[in-house]
Amino acid sequence: MASYSLSAFKIRLINSILFENFNKDVPLDRVFANHFRKIKLEPQEQSLIIDLVNDLIKRLNYYSFIAGYNKPKDGKRHINKLICALHVENKWPVPKNLPECDDFSEKQAKIRKEQAKDIPNLRYGCPEWLDLLGRKELGDRWDKEKISLSRKPDRYIRVNTLKVTREQLCQMLTASKIKFQVCENQEDAIRITGNADLFKTQMFKDGFFEQQDCGSQEIAPYLQVKPGMRVVDACAGAGGKTLHISALMKGKGVIIAMDDKDWKLQALRERAKRAGAFNIETRHIDSPKVIKKLKEQADRVLLDVPCSGTGVLKRNFDTKWSDNSNDIRELTEIQADIIDRYSQMTKRGGILVYSTCSILPMENQNQIETFLKKHSDFVLDEQKTVYPSEGGDGFFMARMRRLTENELADTNAISDSKEDGNNDTVSAELSEKNEAKSE
Incomplete structure (x- = not known):
């Protein structure tokens, strides 16, 4: 200074x-x-x-x-x-x-x-409205997260493994005298510790990396994708997570990237071209029919829904000086509607991941709990909150599996049995079925 x-x-x-x-x-x-x-x-x-x-x-x-x-x-x-x-x-x-x-x-x-x-x-x-909301939602934990959100964010990049390995990119960064640290607990994440203008480098122009927070980099792997699958990224935006999914699929299979804003999809197409992610198709959600046509068609569905952005206030701090508490309540209604309708694109036996860049339970765990009560054909596999105090930005992710027809029938049988008081008999029958399948 x-x-x-x-x-x-x-x-x-x-x-x-x-x-x-x-x-x-x-x-x-x-x-x-x-x-x-x-x-x-x-x-x-x-x-x-x-x-x-x-x-x-x-x-x-x-x-x-x-x-x-x-x-x-x-x-x-x-x-x-x-x-x-x-x-x-x-x-x-x-x-x-x-x-x-x-x-x-x-x-x-x-x-x-x-x-x-x-x-x-x-x-x-910290504005007063945010302090009240954070304390209501997170209790004593809010004090820790409030401090973290006031700090300067670190810069992270994700290695584009469609083009280079992390070792190769590290060699290029070293040759360009760009200071960095490898993130040991994430395969493709690198923290940039210097002030280099990354977007002017030939490495970026060649599509060897994308700038992406380390917390955000945890979401795509949560989908457990495999090459050859059909994946829907239904709220793709400009495509940071879409590109990560493509790399995890090794460019094989199909990713349908969707958004209700076509200009964002245009930006995604340009980024995908630079990254060499040629298995991405874009579809503009301009009517409900776009979603209905894909009913039970996807092996994996990612719903990175619109949210308050409370997890990324380190970066978007200019948004916090307006009282957004009422807007957040309206957002929860939009989130609930999206997960209700868009989840139906998931195949029987497929995986649905719901994610936000929020750390508020009202947008996260509460939404999942409500959804599962309404949709008995989905079961929760795992959910996780990445907090700003852990180093990066804040994110939430929940992985759910859609039951097959047979699994759903078995589940319904167990439910009926509980009502009839014959749970032991049905459990024994299900046990025999599972043993027979394994043999």
Whole structure:
């Protein structure tokens, strides 16, 4: 960090970036891209601007408090005062004569900075609505996850094994002087520890890797795919998990990647071409018929449903300053509808995986419990939550198996038997059937 006050140019640039994000609802990554396309900065200077803006938005309640506002929405309306607070935080001389800052008191700002040390939600950049929801859903665990979500995210890439091995890619990274660490507990994951611009490398252009969080990389293997299968990725988006599935299938078989937004599927097609994932078909969900036509057609179905994104707030921290609690409740209805209807694409004996980038039980375990009560032809194999405190982003995944006709009949027989009080007799019959099958 600099040991001096920011220049007038940098202050104007930061103000412009914040204004566009705060008032025009443009995602932060797009705001950065728009500004840095127009303004050429040295990499070190650009990195400084990004770090300062990221910290200010990530802890907007903290900087608003230092600036004299108790609510982040009030701080958003006084961007230059936030910039003054940024100087106080970094112990830089506060700039003079900034517009609308005549009443900014550096003395009072320093006092409020000391007061903020004793307020955890300010230290960790946690809005009140999120703190209430997180505590309600996760109990004491929330304190740990709240701290983790305030930290800078690590960068991970996934080796595209359709083109290279991890050993080969590591050699290329070393030759390119890109700092990295191999993830011992995941076959294809590598953590990038330096600041290299990965997307400008020839390795990326050649499709040798995809940028993907280590937690996200756990979802595709959960499907237990095999080469030659027919797999449906029903909420594919831009296809990060779709490409991973293709690599696990060694490019053999068929993956039907679906989404209700065709522009996302276009991005997926471009990524698939670069990755050499030629077993991917895309289908736009423009009517319910698209789903119905695939009834009981897929060996594997992945439902990576729309969610609150509470597990990925390390990266998408600009989304947390609006109270989304009501939106999340509406999302749970959408999730329930998707799993009810889309699950029917799973073959008898096939596997369905439901996943989110949320850590809230209301979107995860509760959804699975409700679904299984309504659909007796599915049984839970395993479910798992990957928490942000474990190093990467937060995700949930549940693997369910759809019973075959014979298994379903046996299950129904057991259920009827319980009602009739003849459970021992039916259990014995099922035991004999299973023994006969094994012989």
